[in-house]
Amino acid sequence: MREHGDATTGPSPVDQAAVRRGNLARVLAEIRRPGGHSRAALAATTGLTKATVSSLVAELIRRGLVRESGLRQEGVVGRPGRLLELDGASLAALGLEIGANYLAVRGVDLADRVLLDRRVGFDAVRAGAAGAVDELAELTADALAELRRARIEVVGIGVAVPGLADIATGTVHYAPNLLWQDVPVADRLRERLGTAGDVAVLVDNEANLSALAEFRRDPVTDLVYLTAGIGVGAGLIADGALLRGATGFSGEVGHLPVDPAGGACGCGRHGCLETKIGLAAVVRAGAPDLLDAPRDPEELAAALRHRAEAGQPRVLEALDDVGRWLGIGTSILVNLLNPGAVVLGGYFAAVAPYVVPAAMRELRSRAVAGEAAICRITGSAFGFGAAVRGGASVIADRVFDDPTAARLRAGPGVESA
Amino acid sequence: MREHGDATTGPSPVDQAAVRRGNLARVLAEIRRPGGHSRAALAATTGLTKATVSSLVAELIRRGLVRESGLRQEGVVGRPGRLLELDGASLAALGLEIGANYLAVRGVDLADRVLLDRRVGFDAVRAGAAGAVDELAELTADALAELRRARIEVVGIGVAVPGLADIATGTVHYAPNLLWQDVPVADRLRERLGTAGDVAVLVDNEANLSALAEFRRDPVTDLVYLTAGIGVGAGLIADGALLRGATGFSGEVGHLPVDPAGGACGCGRHGCLETKIGLAAVVRAGAPDLLDAPRDPEELAAALRHRAEAGQPRVLEALDDVGRWLGIGTSILVNLLNPGAVVLGGYFAAVAPYVVPAAMRELRSRAVAGEAAICRITGSAFGFGAAVRGGASVIADRVFDDPTAARLRAGPGVESA
Numbered sequence: 001m002r003e004h005g006d007a008t009t010g011p012s013p014v015d016q017a018a019v020r021r022g023n024l025a026r027v028l029a030e031i032r033r034p035g036g037h038s039r040a041a042l043a044a045t046t047g048l049t050k051a052t053v054s055s056l057v058a059e060l061i062r063r064g065l066v067r068e069s070g071l072r073q074e075g076v077v078g079r080p081g082r083l084l085e086l087d088g089a090s091l092a093a094l095g096l097e098i099g100a101n102y103l104a105v106r107g108v109d110l111a112d113r114v115l116l117d118r119r120v121g122f123d124a125v126r127a128g129a130a131g132a133v134d135e136l137a138e139l140t141a142d143a144l145a146e147l148r149r150a151r152i153e154v155v156g157i158g159v160a161v162p163g164l165a166d167i168a169t170g171t172v173h174y175a176p177n178l179l180w181q182d183v184p185v186a187d188r189l190r191e192r193l194g195t196a197g198d199v200a201v202l203v204d205n206e207a208n209l210s211a212l213a214e215f216r217r218d219p220v221t222d223l224v225y226l227t228a229g230i231g232v233g234a235g236l237i238a239d240g241a242l243l244r245g246a247t248g249f250s251g252e253v254g255h256l257p258v259d260p261a262g263g264a265c266g267c268g269r270h271g272c273l274e275t276k277i278g279l280a281a282v283v284r285a286g287a288p289d290l291l292d293a294p295r296d297p298e299e300l301a302a303a304l305r306h307r308a309e310a311g312q313p314r315v316l317e318a319l320d321d322v323g324r325w326l327g328i329g330t331s332i333l334v335n336l337l338n339p340g341a342v343v344l345g346g347y348f349a350a351v352a353p354y355v356v357p358a359a360m361r362e363l364r365s366r367a368v369a370g371e372a373a374i375c376r377i378t379g380s381a382f383g384f385g386a387a388v389r390g391g392a393s394v395i396a397d398r399v400f401d402d403p404t405a406a407r408l409r410a411g412p413g414v415e416s417a
Numbered sequence: 418m419r420e421h422g423d424a425t426t427g428p429s430p431v432d433q434a435a436v437r438r439g440n441l442a443r444v445l446a447e448i449r450r451p452g453g454h455s456r457a458a459l460a461a462t463t464g465l466t467k468a469t470v471s472s473l474v475a476e477l478i479r480r481g482l483v484r485e486s487g488l489r490q491e492g493v494v495g496r497p498g499r500l501l502e503l504d505g506a507s508l509a510a511l512g513l514e515i516g517a518n519y520l521a522v523r524g525v526d527l528a529d530r531v532l533l534d535r536r537v538g539f540d541a542v543r544a545g546a547a548g549a550v551d552e553l554a555e556l557t558a559d560a561l562a563e564l565r566r567a568r569i570e571v572v573g574i575g576v577a578v579p580g581l582a583d584i585a586t587g588t589v590h591y592a593p594n595l596l597w598q599d600v601p602v603a604d605r606l607r608e609r610l611g612t613a614g615d616v617a618v619l620v621d622n623e624a625n626l627s628a629l630a631e632f633r634r635d636p637v638t639d640l641v642y643l644t645a646g647i648g649v650g651a652g653l654i655a656d657g658a659l660l661r662g663a664t665g666f667s668g669e670v671g672h673l674p675v676d677p678a679g680g681a682c683g684c685g686r687h688g689c690l691e692t693k694i695g696l697a698a699v700v701r702a703g704a705p706d707l708l709d710a711p712r713d714p715e716e717l718a719a720a721l722r723h724r725a726e727a728g729q730p731r732v733l734e735a736l737d738d739v740g741r742w743l744g745i746g747t748s749i750l751v752n753l754l755n756p757g758a759v760v761l762g763g764y765f766a767a768v769a770p771y772v773v774p775a776a777m778r779e780l781r782s783r784a785v786a787g788e789a790a791i792c793r794i795t796g797s798a799f800g801f802g803a804a805v806r807g808g809a810s811v812i813a814d815r816v817f818d819d820p821t822a823a824r825l826r827a828g829p830g831v832e833s834a
Contacts, residue, residue, distance in 0.1 A: 016464075220663070238656075241656065245639050245754055245790075247790060250754055252785040253753065260678075261678065332673060336670065336673075338661070368666075369664075372664050372666060373664060
């Protein structure tokens with residue numbers, strides 16, 4: 001049975017290239033599974049011919065994605081087959097983040113080994129949009145140079161921003177906490193990096209990228225990532241994929257109206273979720289002495305946790321109250337989306353033990369479907385580092401989805417892709 | 418280039434059957450597109466060999482899904498190729514619905530022609546779960562008999578219920594307005610139908626099935642279906658697929674806390690969305706004289722619309738207020754999910770002109786991302802008929818996804834599937 005195209009009646013060249021790319025991805029996905037894989041075994045599991053598998057594997061090797069490891073005896077007779085495993089050590093994905101008070105960069109290779117991980121304090125508001133992107137470009141250029149010196153090819157850059165990003169154009173439409181409007185981040189970053197930046201640049205909301213990082217660590221098909229620093233945001237994974245919405249503006253939880261009789265919100269409304277669980281709200285209520293010049297939310301989170309661990313009643317009370325409102329907000333998400341897990345990022349991650357109990361109480365009392373819909377609420381293991389991880393992993397995933405995104409190096413025996 | 422399996426090194430029999438089913442679906446999907454399709458054209462567009470396409474087409478014809486129509490001259494030379502088009506006239510999908518005050522059944526063939534469409538008043542609460550399912554079985558048996566007399570094969574039954582259904586088992590866990598808990602609808606229906614019911618039976622929430630019906634009519638990749646009769650519910654389409662959540666309990670919008678200071682809800686909480694926009698609320702506020710014995714929500718909706726058209730101030734005011742709260746609830750869904758369209762079903766469909774303006778006003782004032790996230794809010798063209806349409810279309814879609822779900826009739830030249 002020959003189900004796929006042959007030269008005479010088969011697909012057009014375009015179709016063939018697409019089929020080829022799809023088969024490269026299928027074979028690479030198999031090789032990424034634990035344990036060594038022989039070409040013969042890959043042919044059996046993918047339903048491709050041995051000849052095709054050999055050609056695909058040769059190409060994956062020349063793109064730096066696969067390497068031959070050991071030998072495996074195929075049955076009693078015949079010569080042993082070479083085992084294949086994921087390589088990716090010479091390919092890197094960069095994750096960047098612009099926060100209101102910091103810039104971060106993380107580089108990982110395609111086997112997910114950390115190559116570099118930096119976070120620097122930075123007043124993005126004072127610097128202005130152009131100044132902030134330029135500063136980020138400096139940080140990126142250093143990272144690129146360092147990786148190039150180590151003979152590692154950067155396959156792309158994923159930039160996390162605390163705002164509404166158009167992933168098609170890499171423009172940030174609106175980032176209230178940066179005071180940004182319509183900032184062409186990808187274009188300016190590429191321009192500043194010049195030829196050094198001759199790689200794919202993706203820009204996305206930090207909660208979206210963080211949700212992808214959490215999903216990669218713990219693949220719960222329906223996952224809600226809820227985060228707060230200066231702002232409050234959510235990244236939603238539905239049935240294994242990021243829920244972006246029609247125009248990319250999903251996950252706007254910060255202004256859920258949870259207390260119409262509540263205090264004024266920066267958005268002009270009253271009693272938005274952000275006024276109850278935002279970092280500013282908890283600091284004001286639990287540690288007002290920390291309300292001063294802009295500082296890294298990570299420091300504030302650490303200070304809150306430190307005081308909570310020391311048993312300071314005021315902080316504990318404030319965090320319990322945050323937990324209660326967090327539970328109210330979470331129950332809305334649970335009743336609408338029925339996630340399998342809710343992961344708390346940003347400052348919540350640092351103080352999870354002090355907010356989760358109250359949040360779970362609220363969730364149990366508000367989940368319409370009862371026990372069957374109640375899921376765990378846990379603090380993120382990545383904390384403020386989730387977004388750069390997500391930025392790097394979307395870049396890596398692009399290569400796993402289309403291995404031709406990794407440059408083809410010189411070598412024998414590869415069909416044109 | 419032969420990318421797909423051959424007999425010697427190719428896929429296992431299981432893989433081959435899966436590949437075959439996948440290719441049957443691919444070819445059928447092409448044939449469903451407007452215009453006639455020749456086997457040669459199908460080979461070119463699918464990338465399959467002519468031989469494979471001919472074998473797949475022969476099988477689709479014998480399963481009643483495809484028929485030959487006219488002739489098309491393939492280029493200047495060579496004999497003309499026969500054109501193929503969707504058949505499906507001898508295959509039917511049944512949609513059923515159990516409402517608190519009615520039962521409904523709709524039968525369509527796989528070319529989407531309506532074969533039967535019935536709706537009968539029925540007090541499901543008084544009848545009890547077993548009694549209601551038995552009554553539905555009667556209605557179904559009549560429909561099955563009628564279709565069999567017309568020599569139409571029923572490929573499956575999709576049952577819509579106003580509650581939380583486990584689609585894997587066909588059990589309704591909880592249907593507050595029917596006073597149901599853990600009712601094995603699929604099993605009991607099959608048992609009651611006996612051999613006549615020897616077809617697939619799917620049970621799902623009515624809002625989910627309605628959302629699928631609306632999506633089929635207007636394929637907006639991200640669509641929110643918001644409905645109210647006695648209860649309030651939502652069906653969510655995210656990126657072209659139903660968002661079910663981890664355990665199937667998504668779309669619980671009826672108890673969104675929109676007015677903590679508001680009136681008591683049947684759920685024991687206060688100010689739930691249902692207390693603001695449910696049918697009972699609007700009738701109480703706008704047409705209290707209609708508050709009597711249980712009656713079909715469709716009749717109530719028609720009465721409300723009639724009074725609104727007659728300009729009765731009290732009804733108009735009540736509907737405007739419903740519109741306002743509807744807008745508040747909708748803005749929560751829009752900020753979280755960023756849909757491309759919000760479709761109003763149930764009684765909203767009948768009174769859309771009187772609720773949408775206020776709803777749009779609220780949405781505009783509450784959409785965090787502003788214009789870019791604001792979408793249209795429209796009344797459903799199907800009204801209370803959306804759920805049975807959805808029930809029938811999920812059954813039809815199962816066959817289009819796996820054509821082997823349609824029985825193979827006697828005939829020549831078909832490889833084993």
